[in-house]
Amino acid sequence: MDVAILSIALDPADQQAAVKQEYGIAAPMLTDPDATVSTAYDVMQWAVGTGEPGHTFILVDAAGEIAWIRDYGAPENGGLMYVPIEELTQHIGAALDA
16 A cells, blocks of 8 residues: 655745754645645644644545544544654554454
8 A cells, every 4th residue: 555644734835844844854744825625624624713724634545535534633632732653553543444
């Protein structure tokens, strides 16, 4: 199975480049300035007070359909700003096995 991990945010590319460098992020970071992609994948349902998407993770299948989605920052999911990689991979693995 081919897998790609990338980040999509409303932030401009130059701001994302600075974040990538600061935190050593290797995954591609794409910009979605008008929230077209975020809206298409229903991420905006968890928008924060500023109107920006929260911390949402989506598993998209080969057809471009959502196979699993979770916004860890949402109150119903604990309002987390950081998710340990072990927990994230456990949730994704369970979604793949389902």
